[in-house]
Amino acid sequence: MIHIVDFVFLFLCFIEYEPVTDGSKIPGEPGMGCAFYCPEDDHHSSRTLNPLASIFSAECHAINDALDYITHLADDRKYIIMSDSRSALISLQSSNINVKTNHVILDIKERFTTLPHGSVSLAWIPSHIGIEGNEAVDALARAATVSPPAASPPVNFTDLAESFRRDCFTNTIVKCEADGLHKGKIYFDLFHRHDKPTPWFTGKNLPRSMIVTINRIRSNHHSLAESLHRKNIISDPGCACGSGEESLNHVLWNCGRFERQRRALWTELARLGLSSPLNAESIVAEPNLSACSALHRFLQNCNLLV
Numbered sequence: 001m002i003h004i005v006d007f008v009f010l011f012l013c014f015i016e017y018e019p020v021t022d023g024s025k026i027p028g029e030p031g032m033g034c035a036f037y038c039p040e041d042d043h044h045s046s047r048t049l050n051p052l053a054s055i056f057s058a059e060c061h062a063i064n065d066a067l068d069y070i071t072h073l074a075d076d077r078k079y080i081i082m083s084d085s086r087s088a089l090i091s092l093q094s095s096n097i098n099v100k101t102n103h104v105i106l107d108i109k110e111r112f113t114t115l116p117h118g119s120v121s122l123a124w125i126p127s128h129i130g131i132e133g134n135e136a137v138d139a140l141a142r143a144a145t146v147s148p149p150a151a152s153p154p155v156n157f158t159d160l161a162e163s164f165r166r167d168c169f170t171n172t173i174v175k176c177e178a179d180g181l182h183k184g185k186i187y188f189d190l191f192h193r194h195d196k197p198t199p200w201f202t203g204k205n206l207p208r209s210m211i212v213t214i215n216r217i218r219s220n221h222h223s224l225a226e227s228l229h230r231k232n233i234i235s236d237p238g239c240a241c242g243s244g245e246e247s248l249n250h251v252l253w254n255c256g257r258f259e260r261q262r263r264a265l266w267t268e269l270a271r272l273g274l275s276s277p278l279n280a281e282s283i284v285a286e287p288n289l290s291a292c293s294a295l296h297r298f299l300q301n302c303n304l305l306v
Contacts, residue, residue: 021059224306
């Protein structure tokens with residue numbers, strides 16, 4: 001059984017050896033670093049892992065390397081391996097094992113079964129609070145990231161998911177921006193943000209009808225006559241009020257058919273600190289959610305299914 005020591009316990013007892021471990025991943029560097037440091041005998045070790053490895057795997061490798069060192073010493077002293085990776089320690093303590101369990105976790109678990117009971121424990125320590133050896137091992141792990149690995153253990157297959165997600169996102173952005181050179185230009189000129197991996201409405205808990213309306217406005221594809229005419233669905237882009245074009249901005253700010261509904265819209269926009277001249281594109285750009293909600297209600301009150 002793997003024994004996890006409470007952080008406070010470290011200050012209430014004397015343990016002969018307290019190796020400190022760490023893993024490091026620095027964006028742009030060619031490797032992933034892991035290291036351990038034993039302040040009591042000033043021994044340290046670090047190595048470079050495959051850059052596709054996760055920080056979780058690096059932390060596990062560091063713990064495993066510390067176990068290598070302890071096993072090599074073959075003495076009867078007590079050890080507490082200290083790590084600032086709470087997730088690694090929780091996984092080591094858990095009895096749940098499935099196909100996704102990191103292979104380094106399994107290796108460490110197996111090694112603990114061969115150690116004398118109570119000879120080696122694990123402890124979680126907070127990062128960067130001045131614990132002896134913690135800053136030193138952090139520097140060692142960071143230094144190990146600057147060169148590509150000469151040889152590296154296999155990458156756990158679950159670590160590859162992040163690389164797949166990143167490549168899929170990058171390839172999708174490249175394809176969309178290439179398409180945006182000749183279609184959807186208003187969207188790509190005004191609203192596209194290639195650095196945002198999630199849609200604008202993520203986590204906003206907005207009604208679906210509002211999300212659909214704002215997305216149609218941003219894409220410049222809606223059911224008003226100007227848009228339908230542009231898609232060759234109808235022959236006349238004109239508005240029923242007599243204006244030559246039933247565009248979204250015309251309906252929002254000028255169309256005589258909706259004067260009553262517009263008074264409520266302007267009252268709400270004024271309360272939000274917005275005043276004329278306004279256009280729909282500036283409101284939905286970031287977007288201003290309160291103002292977008294006002295536009296959505298206006299269109300609903302006008303019975304316009306944009």
